[in-house]
Amino acid sequence: MREIAYEDIVKAVKNMVIHTATNLPEDAMKKLQEAHEKEKSPVAKKVLEQLLENAEIARTEKRPLCQDTGLAVYFVKVGQDVKITGGLLKDAINEGTEQGYIEGYLRASTCDCFTRENLKEKIGYNLPAVIHIDLVEGDKIEIEYAAKGGGSENVSRARVLAPAQGREGVIDFVKDVISEAGPNPCPPIIVGVGIGGTFEKAAISSKYALFREAGQPNPDPDVAEFEKELLFELNKLGIGAMGMGGTETVLAVHVEKNPCHIASLPVSVNVQCHSSRHSHITL
Amino acid sequence: MSQVHYLTTPLSDEDVENLKAGDIVYLSGTIFTARDAAHKRLVDLIENKEELPFQLDGAVIYFVGPTPPKPGDPIGSAGPTTSYRMDSYSPTLIKHGLKGMIGKGKRNQDVKEACKKYKAVYFGATGGAGALLGKLIKEAKVIAYEELGPEAIRMLRVENFPVTVINDAYGNDLYEEGRKQYEVKD
Ligand code: SF4
Secondary structure, X not given: OEEEEHHHHHHHHHHHHHHHHHOOOHHHHXXXXXXXXXXXXXXXXXXXXXXXXXXXXXXXXXXXXXXXXOEEEEEEEEEOOEEEEOOOHHHHHHXXXXXXXXXXXXXXXXXXXXXXXXXXXXXXXXXXXXXXXXXXXXXXXXXXEEEEOHHHHHOOEEEEEOHHHHHHHHHHHHHHHHHHHOOOXXXXXXXXXXXXXXHHHHHHXXXXXXXXXXXXXXXXXXXXXXXXXXXXXXXXXXXXXXXXXXXXXXXXXXEEEEEEOOOOEEEEEXXXXXXXXXXXXXX | OOOEEEEEOOOOHHHHHOOOOOOEEEEEEEEEEOXXXXXXXXXXXXXXXXXXXXOOOOOEEEOOOOOOOXXXXXXXXXXXXXXXXXXXXXXXXXXXXXXXXXXXXXXXXXXXXXHHHHOOEEEEOOOOOHHHHHHOEEEEEEEEOHHHXXXXXXXXXXXXXXXXXXXXXXXXXXXXXXXXXXXXXX
């Protein structure tokens, strides 16, 4: 059994949270630069130019990339041969999140669903984080993190299709979701699609698809082909950067496919805005 | 063809009449921040015929909930938030003198109609460019509803704040027109 101290997890998470708020990861940066080069609309090109400039200011002056510094979402892989000493893993992640959001001058965005009261006093500053934990082989803990903004979550959708709707049905559904979303999720966007499994498995898969490096294809060549087809179809919509019309609406499509029940075809579309703030650490 | 304008607030009817969807505007002067909760309170005040915390005539409201400022800065990151949440309140404010709104994302038909009827515009700022836009805000002061935190009403002084006209006073909509231009039909 390898021991990992609670305090070390708190510290690592805190540093990751602070860093991610001001540093657009390389993959997203590269995709934005490519979009800027390819974009045909002068208005959209200007927007992309502002986004690149924004990333530069955020990085050099340590200012948050966006004022919506998101809810903290984690996918955690815990090795079976790890023992955490001094406290619970979830508490450590929440504590690191809270410290990071406070010390990084980030926004507290969690509230009660109905009263809309900010929960920074009752529960904690920007708490609780959304944490998905998986038990895996080995003696390490891998923590993948995203600061997920509200604008792109608001346009995300899930539906259980009839099996007969098949591949075409999935394409139509994804197209409808992105078309309806239009300018609202701050395009250019990355689209995560979870297909199969049960209702919640599809939704979690679509979220996890967004944790992949932008543009990295699914290892299954058939699924990778499907991703390319979707990307092509979605960019025909003409939404463009910030919805002002243009050729570059979607930077990448990531699909995760799971086996499903003989009676159903669940599909979920989770949208990630251009401010794709992701990081991971291994302890 | 898209034109570039430099305007100082408060905006007049004439300022608004000169703007067309797709035009780029660099705004300077004072603007006010408000999100859903603050909008609800403003509309309640108008309905109860009470005094508003700021002059609505010619005013521009920015839909934003900034991050907390670092020591020495007037404000943190401050890009636009999604505007549709303000759709049910904006027409009342426009009727009472509001001339401009800055946000991101689509507005409903009622807002577009109000822009036409009472001469107002809806500007889009670049969502997710909070670091860049925050730097163009030179002063920020909470003037009402401090208890709402990021949703409080702030008075901001901006210099050459870059926005694009989405809905003008003639019923045009850049989101619809821009998209039509680049859409590929099968
Ligand atoms: S959708 Fe993304 S870029 Fe746009 S405001 Fe929300 S977090 Fe920021």
